[in-house]
Amino acid sequence: MTPTRTSKLERGRSALGPALELVHTGRAPTRAALTAELGVTRATAGAVAAELESLGLITVDSRPGAASGTQGRPSHRLAVNPRGPVVLAAQVHADGFRAALVGLGGRIVATAPGCGTVAADPAQILGEVVEAGAGLLESSGRRCVGAGLAVPSAVAEPEGTAINPLHLAWEVGAPVRDIFTRALAEARIGGRAGETTASGCAANDINLAALAEHRHGAGRGAEHLLVVGTGHRGVGGALVLDGRLHTGSSGLALEVGHLTVDPGGRPCHCGSRGCLDVETDPLAFVEAAGREPGPEVSLLERSQELISTEYGSDPAVRTAVETLIDRLGLGLAGLVNILNPDRIILGGLHRTLLETDGERLRAVIADSSLWGRSGSVPVLPSSLAHNSLVGAAELAWQPVLDDPLGALNG
Ligand SMILES: [Zn+2]
Known part of the structure; x- marks a missing residue:
């Protein structure tokens, strides 16, 4: 024809x-x-x-x-286009929230943080983060074509519910995507052509971080990319296989936080003891360094500040760094044995630990893993600022990437 x-x-x-x-x-x-x-x-x-x-x-x-x-x-x-449309990206974490406008190319155009305790009702913080985003949109004057949300919980699909928000007071199964979408409607945040207001999408923060690093950051070109990180509380992991997130049969794959790295260690909320989740997160670090976890600042920022200012002068801080590196290395070695990744990217406090004494961390991984010894997996720091937010933006951009004409002009 x-x-x-x-x-x-x-x-x-x-x-x-x-x-x-x-x-x-x-x-x-x-x-x-x-x-x-x-x-x-x-x-x-x-x-x-x-x-x-x-x-x-x-x-x-x-x-x-x-x-x-x-x-x-x-x-x-x-x-x-540096003046083109943007999406609203939102992240909720144990210490508060962050809103951002993100353009194509994973470029953060504007961002606004909010610090504080997250209330038991998700509608409260989701309302606050959307309001902060609305403020950013108003001052930027840019067209908004979608909205994405990153949460510290696995998100069940297609329901859009947070099924293990362990470090937040949210109820298990909270319908976060619907609540986010309602907040977007109340704030009159624009969406794609044909939508009165943006329909929200939501996913796990570390999965989104991995997606962002794979598309725009240190994970570009990796085929079996393992991402592990700790932002505020707990430890998350994600695997990107041939460009796609591996989420398991029901979205729960790569719950790496519950690998045991110290059998006599502290009790974990999962019922076990000495899990990566409670032995290598910012709270574990602050306590290992003999400091009181003050309520007023983010534990991640406090940990990073302790390392940057007192690693060289305070033996307690140095020992805490070594202790956490040894535990993290054991956990990563187990993952290397099972998953045989071609690259590992570390985020949050784990990235800081890698940058502080990468040699020690690589040695622990190599000493405790079969494939680590023979092949030495590259272990790299994450390279994007706010990669969970950039990943949330990827979710929101996806309909535009699938059909640019339909999403913008209808
Ligand atoms: Zn556990």
């Missing part, structure tokens, strides 16, 4: 999403790269880039320039 004009247009439209994703993840910095990655003609790639530009999503350099680090003919440079 001869291709009709309509089918050509349809083909062009179906290339918009993949093209936007290539620019979004930095894999198509030029029109020539876009042409090669999409496997289309130069004319089609040019038309697709022009359409994304007319939607306000990307910019196309009007004059071709030499692409840095490449040989061959000059090509038009493509970039995320």
Whole structure:
């Protein structure tokens, strides 16, 4: 059959999403790269880039320039539009919340933190974080096309409920996605074409951090990426396999926090003792350093400040760092034996521990793991600021990446 004009247009439209994703993840910095990655003609790639530009999503350099680090003919440079639409990203953690506006490319445009105890009713903090986001949107004047939420709990799908919010007073099974969506409606936060207000999406914070690191950060190009981190309380883990999050049969995979790293250690809320969750989080660090966990500041910030100011001068801080590194290393060694990752990324306090004495941590992992000894898995610090927020933004951007024209123009 001869291709009709309509089918050509349809083909062009179906290339918009993949093209936007290539620019979004930095894999198509030029029109020539876009042409090669999409496997289309130069004319089609040019038309697709022009359409994304007319939607306000990307910019196309009007004059071709030499692409840095490449040989061959000059090509038009493509970039995320620095004044394009944004999404509202929200994160709730044991010490409060953070709201942010995030553009394409994982770029944080504006952010606002809130510190305090999280009330038992999720509607309260979700209302506060959305209000903070509404304030950011108002002062930025940018169009909002969606909203995503990161929570310190596994989130069951398709219900959107928080099923183990262990470090928050929330009820088990709290319908966080629906509550978030209601807060967005009350604050009149805009969404995609055809929506009166944005419909929210929600997921586990460490899963989102892993997704963000894989698309925009230290995890780019990894095929079996293991991410472990501790932000405020407890320890989370995530695995990205061939670009997709491995979430298990019901969203509960990679609950790494309950690996035993000290059989005689402190009791854990799971019923066991000496779990990674309670032996390597900021509270464990502050206590190991002999300090009182003050209520007024974030435990993560307090731990990081202790390490940056007193690691060299206070033996108690140095010993606490070594103790936590040894326990973390044991936990990671167990994961290396089971999962055989090709890269490990550490976030939050674990990242600080790696940066403080990476040699010790790598030695503990290698000494206690089969694959660690033979292959030495690269262990890297996370490279994105606020990676859970950037990951929450990825959730919100997904419908736009799937169908840019439909999401923006209807
Ligand atoms: Zn436990």
